[in-house]
Amino acid sequence: MTTEVVRLAHGGGGRLQAGLLDEVILPALGARACGAPDAAVLDAPGGRLALTTDSFVVRPLFFPGGDIGRLAVHGTVNDLAMAGARPLWLTLGLILEEGLPLEDLRRVLASVSAAAEECGVQVVAGDTKVVEAGHGDGVYINTSGAGVVPDGVGIEPTAIRPGDVLLASGDLGRHGVAILAARENLGLEPPVPSDSASVAAAVAALLDAGVAVHALRDPTRGGAVAALQELADASGCRLVLEDEAIPVREDVRGACEILGLDPLHSACEGRFLAAVPADHAEQALAVLQSVPVTRDAVAIGRAVAGDPAVIRRLATGVERRLVLPAGEQLPRIC
């Protein structure tokens, strides 16, 4: 590999592509990648299969608290966990822009490898394409994932019932603010770190403890409001949040004021919202608080009978309906 940037020829199926694969990509992914040429063949344990896909186009590629590689692993692992699945395997699709420094590619791949290791998942298949300069933005990553849903687990937003307690697994809105602050050079000191993390272990702990989880959703694009509105629509329940119970870090709240943004519209990448029966809420919180990534889990509200809306109830008792933004606010945060 004499060149130190990605060239178009690296995607042409010839010797340079083979070199990129053998000298850069596979070594970076290490023992967790296996080199099946067409498709990986895997021994699946029993249970239903969960499949998901996510592409990542975040800008900048590297940001406080993470980078596109960690994000791609966490995002897909979390999507599997939200279905109650145990994440097992990832595929990795890279779209590289001509001119990308190979050093950046190596850093991203090292992050993919480290995050996969931490999450206990294996990268089993991959693909690399190269596009001309001006038709990409460094690296776009698709991670698709497969996992197994244990027998007896049936997590569905339709299962939410009036009376269910809504839990937040930690502080909300941080990832979106971290990206925006990095991109807009807000100069926050210290910088707000992304919350990018896997929540799969926390979900597994809940299920292992026998908590009757009705629904799970990770508040990514669109933030907590978008996630909750989907749960409200699916279940036909009104979801009422207690304003003073919503966990938002002070630095995130401050940055949101500067940006004119509601933290509940800002994405997380290492958090989830859960609906559990009221008589399981205390146990659920105890379980979550015993797992590092969800140690700050709290109850934030309840599902009640009514129209499928998301409501913020202020300390004064005033209720405000939270609505989905049109979507212009936060492009390319994941």
Add this chain to the structure above:
Amino acid sequence: MTTEVVRLAHGGGGRLQAGLLDEVILPALGARACGAPDAAVLDAPGGRLALTTDSFVVRPLFFPGGDIGRLAVHGTVNDLAMAGARPLWLTLGLILEEGLPLEDLRRVLASVSAAAEECGVQVVAGDTKVVEAGHGDGVYINTSGAGVVPDGVGIEPTAIRPGDVLLASGDLGRHGVAILAARENLGLEPPVPSDSASVAAAVAALLDAGVAVHALRDPTRGGAVAALQELADASGCRLVLEDEAIPVREDVRGACEILGLDPLHSACEGRFLAAVPADHAEQALAVLQSVPVTRDAVAIGRAVAGDPAVIRRLATGVERRLVLPAGEQLPRIC
């Protein structure tokens, strides 16, 4: 949907994104898509699981014989088939460029849907991202796929033995020429159509007939030479092709002469190469010739003991080694 092009807000997680999904993407995919929010949960039949991923960045998006949507389905279905798997499920990751006409998106999605229907696979999960104009090229698609490998099937390039017969499932090199001719305005009349197609039914027919298939490989980027070199390297066998037996259409041969390209370096997207024991070759060809997509299947050579090289033997008896191009020739053909 008042706008008729993709806007950044279509990727923001808000109302516009929900509209794109509900009004354009899901209707286009029709009954073969199911709307799992995070991950699809599937009842997997018994057998080993095959997983694969492929991103598609072909330019132009629409070309004689296909488009990026059909290609994305066929490419991934074929990767599964090459592992001996029965393709079952696809995931669909879209990276849209701001400004893409929605009409183009609808056409691509209609192709995805039609191709999935033809192949008997279901699109079970999806994701859509939007990047700014000048950071994409209309549509990039990732299709990841899952399938099941029947018990007893063990297709591995390492299984090739000296004496095995090499089969080509049809004419070679057509897709690469179709794309290049479309892009370079070669003005071939009639235009060379891509061979984009699923070969899964043909592979299933081979396996169902009890043919002891040793190895399968689809000659995509890098063409037949790249695919055969991988088989040679994996098996340690010398692969000798009989020049006059190699099936190349006249129009493809003519275009390759204009382009200064060896058809064996040009990609196919609906063909495969197979290695079978000599005493199974006749049956294998009969089976393939009974399936429409592989009706022109022929034997093109043999594996012999020797160094792992790919050899073209001319009618004169002269042998020439075929080597992988560096890779500059054919960017973004898939």
